[in-house]
Amino acid sequence: MSLDTKNGPRFPMGKPVITPAAQDVLDAAGISGVLLLARHIRGDWGDLSVEDLASNELALLTGKRLLSSYALPGGGKVWIITEADRSVTTILLPDDY
Template sequence: MARKVRLGQALATIGVLELCRYGLDLGPLFDRHASGDWGDADEKTRKENEHALTHGGRITSVYHPNGRRVWIVTEADRSRTVAMLPHEKAQ
């Protein structure tokens, strides 16, 4: 897959790491996100992501591995990308 998004440091929250203990493989999710596959993100988020690719801004993908909703979020400065559960979103 061709990379559209520079991920920076790849991180995961405690909730996602707990899912990894039960078999979640984050590699394919980070790969999909980096290639511009936004998963199940809504249309508004998809448009924001496409705009962010050329103009800067945060990029968010949504996936449902094993029936659990996981967000992959790359910061606007591309310094890091975090896999998180929705309730773990920073305020």
């Protein structure tokens, strides 16, 4: 799904937080965490399996945890997880989980 600026957020993200390791990787790659958060809250889940994509769509309806995964230049990935209660959205590396 591409980022469509006409579409607003699909859910409340709560407080945005980022792990130090994820911040370092994004800084090194020249990628803004804010842009990734914008993709996430608009339902652009990034590079997920069909099962995980379906799980997110169901989670929007049932109030469960949401996950996005975005590939980084040169390899690696960063995850964004919004908690089920929508109180916090965290940008992290898979190793941080």
